[in-house]
Amino acid sequence: MDKAAQKKTCPVCRSEAVSVFADVGRAPVHSNVLWQTREEALGAVLGEIRLGFCGVCGHIFNTAFDPDSIKYTQEYENSLHFSPFFQDYARSLALKLIEKYDLYGKDIIEIGCGKGDFLMLMSELGNNRGVGFDATYARERTERTERVKFIQDLYSEQYAGYKGDMVLSRQVLEHIDSPKRFLETLRLGIGGNSKAIIFCEVPNVLYTIRELAIWDIIYEHFSYFSSHSIDRLFRSAGYAVSALEESFEGQFLCLEARPAPSPLSDESDESWLNWFKKEVADFSRKHSGKVLAWKCELERIAATGHRAVIWGGGSKGVSFLNALDISGLIQYAVDINPYKQGKYIPGSGQEIVSPCFLSEYRPDVIILMNPNYAAEVWSLVREMGLKSRILIA
Structure with missing residues (x-):
């Protein structure tokens, strides 16, 4: 083994x-x-x-x-900021944090800042200074500014000297195989600054379980957090959680915390745990059925001579195409991110194309990977004069 x-x-x-x-x-x-x-x-x-x-x-x-199989480099492309819908979400989140914690002219640290989009937004909206850490950061993707510094590396103990009024970690914790050790390392770096605010955003596993959103399951994600498990993790690592809520139409969890003098109680809620066990068991029974249903649907579409594409060349699209093993039934994945266009989906090999490509290809069916973008995609499709049927994966 x-x-x-x-x-x-x-x-x-x-x-x-x-x-x-x-x-x-x-x-x-x-x-x-x-x-x-x-x-x-x-x-x-x-x-x-x-x-x-x-x-x-x-x-x-x-x-x-x-x-050991995961290597994060500049080739990693996960920015969602080309979507107007996601831009609105990011801007509203930034404004909420800035106003709630009076983050004007303050120091912001972001661990796992990606290409720097959100950190730059926090700097711009609050005239804040920022330091971002990410091994996938690409200098040519952000405008130069004296207020924001980027370090192309994973955050570790060697960077404990960087202090912030707020520490951000968005869509990062789920990738880390020792999340408690990571939070403890961060806690040591914060030291005695009891006023520091920690903001953490992760995918919400309850959404995955509740909505049977099986395409959310990807190898890069080691952990799938519920509100209960992430709350327990933070408390045990020396943080006092002050706010915890769902966001992005239920797909994300947002946690706010401050350093605590010592680790806090980590008792479980037995009634919630028993309820969640039943939900997980239900998901387990239905998982393979959803995969089979989609295989049958795509075979039916192909049998009628119709063309289908998926919309979303990110992790959900990769999961969908690889789980179904439908080589030949779908040739293209559409994505609004120009840095993905012209590339190919790992494992299944579909080419990623821009939305404009559909004016020529004219698919009969568009399979949307994320329902949050339905209105945005519907508008673009109608602007191109297409009458494609849109299905939610």
């Missing part, structure tokens, strides 16, 4: 009462590293996904995850 297959200890509460409830199969280890040719894409490295459920705290994680 390899070392990845032996990961059966919960990363949140350290319990070994973990049971595998969904064997998702093999998927590209990098959903957001795209390829220059179809041949390269088809040769992308794959990894196993076997989701485990902790019977003590309710945390969900990939028991087959191997952190």
Whole structure:
């Protein structure tokens, strides 16, 4: 048995009462590293996904995850800021944080800042200074400013000297195979600054379970946090959680916290845990049925001579195309992000094209990967004069 297959200890509460409830199969280890040719894409490295459920705290994680298989470089492309809908979300979130915590002329640190879009927004809207850490940062993607500094590296103890009035971590914690150690490292860096605010955003596993959003499951995500498991994790790592809520139409969890003098109680809510166990069991029963239903639907579309594309060349699209193994039934993935266009989906090999391509290709069916973008996509499709049927994956 390899070392990845032996990961059966919960990363949140350290319990070994973990049971595998969904064997998702093999998927590209990098959903957001795209390829220059179809041949390269088809040769992308794959990894196993076997989701485990902790019977003590309710945390969900990939028991087959191997952190050594993940390499974050400048080729990693996960920016959502080309979407007007997402831009509105990011701007409203930035304004909310700035106004709530009086972040004007303050110091902001962002761990896992990507290409720097959100940190630049926080700087612009509040005249703040910023330092961003990310191994995937690309200097040519951001305008130069004296107020914001980017460090192309993963955050670690060596950067503890950087202090901030707010520390941001958005869509990062789920990638880390030792999340408690990461938070403890961050806590040491904060030191005695009890006024520092920590803001953490992660995908909401309850949305995945509740909506049977199986395309949210990707290899890069080691952890799948619920409000209960992330709250317990932060408390045990030395933080006092002051706010925790769903955002982005329920798809994200947003947590706000401050440093606590010492780790806090990590007791579980038994009534919630028993309820969530039933939800997870229901998801387990329905998972393979949804995959099969989509295979049948795509075969039916192809049998009638109709063309179909997916809209969304990010992680959901990669998950969808690889899980269904439908080579030949779908040739293109549409994405509004120009840095993805002309590249190829890892594992399945579809070419990523711009929305304008559809004016020529004229698909009969567009399969939308994320329902949050339905209005945006519908508007673009109608502007092109297309009468394509839009389905939600």
